[in-house]
Amino acid sequence: GQQVMQIPQYQHVQEGEDFTTYCNSSTTLSNIQWYKQRPGGHPVFLIQLVKSGEVKKQKRLTFQFGEAKKNSSLHITATQTTDVGTYFCAASGTGTASKLTFGTGTRLQVTL
Amino acid sequence: DADVTQTPRNRITKTGKRIMLECSQTKGHDRMYWYRQDPGLGLRLIYYSFDVKDINKGEISDGYSVSRQAQAKFSLSLESAIPNQTALYFCATSDRDRNDNEQFFGPGTRLTVL
Numbered sequence A: 001g002q003q004v005m006q007i008p009q010y011q012h013v014q015e016g017e018d019f020t021t022y023c024n025s026s027t028t029l030s031n032i033q034w035y036k037q038r039p040g041g042h043p044v045f046l047i048q049l050v051k052s053g054e055v056k057k058q059k060r061l062t063f064q065f066g067e068a069k070k071n072s073s074l075h076i077t078a079t080q081t082t083d084v085g086t087y088f089c090a091a092s093g094t095g096t097a098s099k100l101t102f103g104t105g106t107r108l109q110v111t112l
Numbered sequence B: 001d002a003d004v005t006q007t008p009r010n011r012i013t014k015t016g017k018r019i020m021l022e023c024s025q026t027k028g029h030d031r032m033y034w035y036r037q038d039p040g041l042g043l044r045l046i047y048y049s050f051d052v053k054d055i056n057k058g059e060i061s062d063g064y065s066v067s068r069q070a071q072a073k074f075s076l077s078l079e080s081a082i083p084n085q086t087a088l089y090f091c092a093t094s095d096r097d098r099n100d101n102e103q104f105f106g107p108g109t110r111l112t113v114l
Helices: none
Strands: A004-007 A010-014 A019-025 A029-037 A044-049 A055-058 A061-065 A071-076 A085-093 A106-111 B004-007 B010-013 B019-025 B031-038 B042-051 B054-057 B065-070 B073-078 B087-094 B109-113
Touching: A004 A085, A010 A019, A019 A085, A019 A106, A029 A071, A044 A055, A044 A061, A071 A085, A085 B042, B004 B087, B010 B019, B019 B031, B019 B087, B019 B109, B031 B073, B042 B065, B042 B073, B054 B065, B073 B087
Parallel strands: A010 A106, B010 B109
Antiparallel strands: A004 A019, A019 A071, A029 A044, A029 A085, A055 A061, A061 A071, A085 A106, B004 B019, B019 B073, B031 B042, B031 B087, B042 B054, B065 B073, B087 B109
């Protein structure tokens, strides 16, 4: 089945530093989604990327979809303590837009 | 999201017991999913249903079964629970008419099998 690799597994930053998590697939993806899960909570949808090379921004968060539609990244500028949580990418293969394969997640810890 | 509810929220059971986890939604979505989450492994899809009469296996369906009793209800059963089914279980829904394919997750059920 489809596999989605996500790195790093864990990152600890000081507040104000930047953070990036990467997601890679060996197969071409139909689209990619990003979710955030706060400690003790459930995954919450952040965004979906569909087009090759697409870049979307949400305030301090920047999401990119690779030109070959096999990789994606989430970059947070100037992290805040409210960014703490685990970030998951979730990918759909071609023809299966609603069936997601989740990456293993990147746990972000932010300290003052 | 209070629109997707799961019961029970926590459950401790013994090896060999049958257990059912229930999921209900008031969002009117046609698509429902069951995932399990294990530390370091992310979320893995167990079963999914795109409509009341549609049931599909996910990547880890062995040892599990599901029932879609109505559009709003999707239950997950463990016929004979085993310790390696100890995990956090999430139900999710989505609407086929949404272009962004967003999935809405319930609060989760923490299951421990002794």
